[in-house]
Amino acid sequence: MDDIDARLIHALQANGRMPAVELAKVAGVSRAAASQRLERLLLEGSLQIAVLPNRQVDGRQWAAHVLARPSAGAANPVQHLAAHPAVGFLSVASGDFGLVAEIRASDFTTLAAEISAVRENPAIERISASIYFEVRLDRLALNDEMAFVPDQIDRELIALLMHDGRRNYSSLAKALGMSTNAVRNRTLRLIDGKVIHIGALARRRANDHELSLGVGISASGESAPLVTAIESVPQVEFLALSVGTFDIVATVRAASRTEATEAIDAIRSLDSVGSITTWIHLDVVKDLYGPTDSCFS
Incomplete structure (x- = not known):
């Protein structure tokens, strides 16, 4: 990945449906070259x-x-887990466990069943789970107040875009039985109304230029001041309060190993930190920030 790719990704993070002609201007290449690089x-x-x-x-x-x-000697469970709709995030990680997943469900009973399904997988020797009860910080989530509540047609449109965020308006219109202009207007209204954001997610791999680290914290005292202090660490992009293995689960994104070390040291030195466990996301296999299609159909 070179500087041109980086410019394309940065532009698409802000607008995942940016036309090829605009991407070409941002990247400083021809329209054909921009389209080829994106493909x-x-x-x-x-x-x-x-x-x-x-x-x-x-x-x-x-x-x-x-x-x-x-499990030692068993088939690699990565692809099986990645194919599971309830698994919204999956990474191969450093540390004692080796895999990190986020499981999502509509209710606690379903969540417990999904966790049990992972535990009962013969290719999994052991799991350690923490259930979120409050997400305090998520820089990759859309938390703004919505300008309106999406109707059934909006939800059908979102479900189609979940499969392909750059699907052209004429194809979407054909699938929905609507005019191209109507679909374009609805899509732009969903984006402008903060109902959805369409953007690029770069697959994260550990390298010398950027690191993504997971942090599990067990608190030894009052947690409220601790959570506030962790939120103030600039490299923290996700922070949730949980019950289970950890009291707090966080993600740290750093531009270098030095920056990552400094961020972890800053967290470790905070009052009320009883113990801290860290792991590096070596390869993020699945990273879906949103519900399953069934939520929009």
Whole structure:
């Protein structure tokens, strides 16, 4: 991935449906070259154009952070877990467990069943789970107040965009039995009304330029001041209060190993931190910030 790819990704993070002619201007290449680069990034899995629904319309309000240890000698469970609709996030990670997943469900009973299904997988030796009861910070989520409540047609449109965030308006119109202009207007209204955001998600791999780390914290005292202090660490992009293995689960994104070390040291030195466990996301296999299609159909 070179500087041109980086410029394309940055532009698509802000607007995942940016036309090729505008992408070409941003990247400083021809329209054909911009289209070819985008196609390559998508095909090789380095980039995903994702539809991020507002939390207010996400039908899966329950979530759990799960560390999973593959069984020695068993088939690799990564692809099986990645194919599971309840698994919204999955990474191969450093540390004792080796796999990190986020499981999402519409209610606690379903969430418990999904966690049990992972535990009972013969390719998984052991799991360690923490159930979120409050997400305090999520820089990748859409938390703004919605300008309106989406209707059934909006939800059908969102479901189609979940499969392909850059699907052209004429194809969407044909699928919905509407005019192209009507679909274009609805899509722009959903985006402008903060109901959805369509943007690029770059597949995260550990490298010398950027690191994504998971942090599990057990508190030894009052948690409220601790949570506030962790939120103030600039590299923290996700923070949730949980019950289970950890009292707090966080994600740290750092531009270098030095920056990552400083961020972890800053968290470790805070009052009320009893113990801290960290792992590096070596390869993020699945990263879907939104509900399943069934929530919009």
